[in-house]
Amino acid sequence: MRIEQLNLIDFGMFHQFELKLDPSAQLIYGDNEQGKTTLLSFMLLMLYGDQGRDRKGQLTIRSKYQPWSGREMAGSLILTAKNHRYQIEKHFGKTFSKDTTEIIDLNTDEAVPLPPKMEVGEWLLDLNLAGFLKTGFIGQPGIFNNGQGQDDLTEKLVKNLTQSGDETVSANEVLARLAAASTDLRSKSGNKGQLVAAKDQLEQLQLARQATVARQTAQTEQVAQLQELSQQRQQRDQLQTKLQQDQQAQQSQQRQQLLQAIQANEQQIQALHALSFQPEQVPTILPKLQQLVQDAVAANQAAAVLTKVNGQNLSLPISEADYAATAKLQQQTEKIQQLQNFFQQELDPAAAQALQQQAAWRELTQQQKQLTEQLAPADQLRAQAEQLTTAQQQNLQQQQIHQDRLDRSQQHTAANSRTAQQAHKNNQQQKLLLGGGLLLLGIGLILVIVKIVFGYVLAGGGLLLAVISLLRRSTPNSLVSDADDFSEQKAALQELQAQALVLQQQAADLAPQLNQLKVTEQQLQQVVHQIQAAQPRLATAWDRWNTNLEQWQTQLANTDLQLPELTLATAALTELKNQLSLQLANCQQQLIQQLHAKQVADFTTYQVNYQLQQKDQVQQQQWHDLQKRQQTTQAALLAYYQQLGHTEVTNLTQAQQELATLTRVGQLYQTTQATVASQRQVTGIKASSAELAASLQQATTAARLTTEQRHQLQTQLKQFPTDLDDQWYQLQHQLQGFGRSVDEIDHDIHDLIETVNLLQTRYQSLTLAQTTLQQVIDERRKYFAPSLKEKAGQYLATLTNQRYQELLIPKSFALEVRDQGSYHEADYLSSGTADQAYLALRLAITNLLTNKAGQSSLPLLLDDILREYDDTRAANAFRFLKSQSQQHQLIMFTCHQNLADLAAKNGFVVRTL
Numbered sequence: 001m002r003i004e005q006l007n008l009i010d011f012g013m014f015h016q017f018e019l020k021l022d023p024s025a026q027l028i029y030g031d032n033e034q035g036k037t038t039l040l041s042f043m044l045l046m047l048y049g050d051q052g053r054d055r056k057g058q059l060t061i062r063s064k065y066q067p068w069s070g071r072e073m074a075g076s077l078i079l080t081a082k083n084h085r086y087q088i089e090k091h092f093g094k095t096f097s098k099d100t101t102e103i104i105d106l107n108t109d110e111a112v113p114l115p116p117k118m119e120v121g122e123w124l125l126d127l128n129l130a131g132f133l134k135t136g137f138i139g140q141p142g143i144f145n146n147g148q149g150q151d152d153l154t155e156k157l158v159k160n161l162t163q164s165g166d167e168t169v170s171a172n173e174v175l176a177r178l179a180a181a182s183t184d185l186r187s188k189s190g191n192k193g194q195l196v197a198a199k200d201q202l203e204q205l206q207l208a209r210q211a212t213v214a215r216q217t218a219q220t221e222q223v224a225q226l227q228e229l230s231q232q233r234q235q236r237d238q239l240q241t242k243l244q245q246d247q248q249a250q251q252s253q254q255r256q257q258l259l260q261a262i263q264a265n266e267q268q269i270q271a272l273h274a275l276s277f278q279p280e281q282v283p284t285i286l287p288k289l290q291q292l293v294q295d296a297v298a299a300n301q302a303a304a305v306l307t308k309v310n311g312q313n314l315s316l317p318i319s320e321a322d323y324a325a326t327a328k329l330q331q332q333t334e335k336i337q338q339l340q341n342f343f344q345q346e347l348d349p350a351a352a353q354a355l356q357q358q359a360a361w362r363e364l365t366q367q368q369k370q371l372t373e374q375l376a377p378a379d380q381l382r383a384q385a386e387q388l389t390t391a392q393q394q395n396l397q398q399q400q401i402h403q404d405r406l407d408r409s410q411q412h413t414a415a416n417s418r419t420a421q422q423a424h425k426n427n428q429q430q431k432l433l434l435g436g437g438l439l440l441l442g443i444g445l446i447l448v449i450v451k452i453v454f455g456y457v458l459a460g461g462g463l464l465l466a467v468i469s470l471l472r473r474s475t476p477n478s479l480v481s482d483a484d485d486f487s488e489q490k491a492a493l494q495e496l497q498a499q500a501l502v503l504q505q506q507a508a509d510l511a512p513q514l515n516q517l518k519v520t521e522q523q524l525q526q527v528v529h530q531i532q533a534a535q536p537r538l539a540t541a542w543d544r545w546n547t548n549l550e551q552w553q554t555q556l557a558n559t560d561l562q563l564p565e566l567t568l569a570t571a572a573l574t575e576l577k578n579q580l581s582l583q584l585a586n587c588q589q590q591l592i593q594q595l596h597a598k599q600v601a602d603f604t605t606y607q608v609n610y611q612l613q614q615k616d617q618v619q620q621q622q623w624h625d626l627q628k629r630q631q632t633t634q635a636a637l638l639a640y641y642q643q644l645g646h647t648e649v650t651n652l653t654q655a656q657q658e659l660a661t662l663t664r665v666g667q668l669y670q671t672t673q674a675t676v677a678s679q680r681q682v683t684g685i686k687a688s689s690a691e692l693a694a695s696l697q698q699a700t701t702a703a704r705l706t707t708e709q710r711h712q713l714q715t716q717l718k719q720f721p722t723d724l725d726d727q728w729y730q731l732q733h734q735l736q737g738f739g740r741s742v743d744e745i746d747h748d749i750h751d752l753i754e755t756v757n758l759l760q761t762r763y764q765s766l767t768l769a770q771t772t773l774q775q776v777i778d779e780r781r782k783y784f785a786p787s788l789k790e791k792a793g794q795y796l797a798t799l800t801n802q803r804y805q806e807l808l809i810p811k812s813f814a815l816e817v818r819d820q821g822s823y824h825e826a827d828y829l830s831s832g833t834a835d836q837a838y839l840a841l842r843l844a845i846t847n848l849l850t851n852k853a854g855q856s857s858l859p860l861l862l863d864d865i866l867r868e869y870d871d872t873r874a875a876n877a878f879r880f881l882k883s884q885s886q887q888h889q890l891i892m893f894t895c896h897q898n899l900a901d902l903a904a905k906n907g908f909v910v911r912t913l
Helices: 036-048 120-125 129-135 152-164 171-185 194-213 215-274 279-310 320-374 378-449 454-472 483-557 570-597 603-614 616-643 652-683 689-698 707-718 724-736 742-799 831-850 871-884 897-905
Strands: 002-011 014-020 025-029 073-081 084-092 100-105 110-112 816-819 822-825 860-863 890-894 909-912
Touching: 002 036, 025 897, 036 073, 036 084, 036 120, 036 129, 036 860, 036 890, 073 120, 120 129, 129 831, 171 194, 171 742, 194 742, 215 279, 215 652, 215 689, 215 707, 215 724, 279 603, 279 616, 279 652, 320 483, 320 570, 320 603, 378 454, 378 483, 570 603, 616 652, 742 831, 742 871, 831 871, 871 890, 871 897, 890 897, 897 909
Parallel strands: 025 890, 025 909, 860 890
Antiparallel strands: 002 014, 002 073, 073 084, 084 100, 100 110, 816 822
16 A cells, blocks of 8 residues: 555644655654644544544544644545555544545545445555554664563564464463462462462461460460569559659649749739830830930030039139040041941941952852863864764775675675586586597497498597587686685675774763763853853942042041051951951040049030130030030930820939839840740740649649659669560460360361362462463464564664674563674664664564555554664665565654755655645
């Protein structure tokens, strides 16, 4: 059968799509999602109807390829089969029963009825869907083994054919069932099975009978042991009870302490509530109140000092030199504080950012340097790879040249052999003629001597025969023996093949290094991108640092401070920070000493006192300013109390008293709260105070053990065996187990003996059946296996350029390939060679199964079967498949451009979707 044309009226992504096919061999090429699988499914659906669910088991083929346009699914095929051209038209309904199929004989333009319950493929090819999938469809390559890539359908097919002669009958399944039944009775090791279990049970019953007889003597001793074990268990339980009571008393004490802490904390919460404060307000309100009260007190003290100055009560007069020195200290303190603030808020963060970006930059550049060093041998490795590729190509060309010479040598050898046989035959004829002529000549001469005239005739005839034989006799052409040339070419070819293996191994050894180079290049590219991205961040951080550094230098130039030189280093920043703190502390200490010498609280009051001494006219103004400051601070304090709802606080004294009370209660609240949290963390108790109180009321009061008492009890408890309970229960069970009489056990033994005899007879019958069936299987394998082995070997030799010429299919059905006189399993060969062996076997099976009289030729649908082949194997496979196209129409599918190019070079028609 040859498919001429596909017409996808509405099928999946296609609408009114037409594809003409070559009757010999073609390859349909297209990228993924271009419709190759859709075309393959269309041909299968047209030939065999609904295929069931797809590979993922989610959708039926019918549902999966519903037309995107929403129209009815329909299509047609034009094909040639059984010396007729047919057009197959199908309209697919929602279910299989609603499909309509029409077959038109294009030779007569008449409709051909399709037999009921039969698909088009079954009618034309004499194959059902399962048979076509095993013969006419070859998907992803696989191998006969138990690993990945196993082709279960093909393996089952070969097994059935070699065993029973019918691809649908598996003698192995029968054997498996017999073996399973036999194993159920008795395993191969003889340790499991119904028969073994019955024998073991019989032995156990016999042992139980002996134990029952000896029960009386053993029972008395066991009862005494049981009593002793019972006393030990009672003593152990008493010790465990005391330790548990002590543990409960300890837990009760912990709960009591936790309850007391919770109650103390609740009392402080109630005290805070009595002061009209919420506990969660304490951390924020208390510091602010303290600050406001401190400001108000300081303002009152300044006002009191000014009152003394105003009343001429200044204890020590302030000279101009003292005032200048104090003002200078105040000024220097303010400048140091400004520098410190600028350092903490601007300079230090800018330095941290610059250091961070600089460290990241250095790390990236170091990675770039390391990766660049790793890429140093890249050019050399690539040059080696190119040299190996060139050497492999040259080796392949030389192999082809020597192979051609070998073929010519074999042809010359055959021709020389025929020439030698003909020369030998001619020599034999010449010898007969010469001998006959000499014989006649001798007889004629004898007759002439005796004077008989007929002697002359005989002598003339003999002489004529001798002359003719001498004229026909010629020296045999020296046959040019090609044996030496043939051996030389064969040796050279084997040497090139060995060299090819060495080159292939060198390329495989070099591949991991090239892959590592690619990974390193990708890492280097990522690092370069990171460096490019880090450059703006580093520049921004550096600009920020330089700007702040310039501002710092400007501010520092306006002071008389001697500070360490500032550089972008962690040590320099830390040293500068410490020097600023130290100088600020020194200035503040000197300023405080100067102010205390005049009994003044702050520099503002000191300045006022000095000005009052110098200028009497501003005395009243300073007085009013201090009075205003006093009123402002006190008003702010009272306003905050009003905001908190404490309207009863009307003066500073009440505020101080309220603050003292709140401080005391707040500190107690924080202390009790920390105590409760600590105890909960240590004990792990999460219960509330009410739950703790209820549990303490229910708890029994027990005296606590001392540490020494607890240690003694634990020591005594460790002296008891850890399996004391197991010993007691085991002995108790033994004493209760002697309940059956000897007569009852004897009755069970008799019944079990009959069961064992019955199972033994059945086991012997199953073993005999297995042996007989295996002999039948071995006898059948002799007929089909040789044909399959011979044809698969021929195909493998063609696919591998005569490298491998034999395939072995042992009983295990793991493919083995013969190489250099010995067989090797396909798992030990390269994946490419294993795939070649698989393809050879599949095509051999196909040709053997479809080589029946009157059967139509089979189209082969090949779904990307060469995608794991290298170019050399693929080219050879295309040449082999092209030869198969004389017997089958080949329709191949692939998404690989290199396979499409190779197919075109080897005579395939390439269709691009």
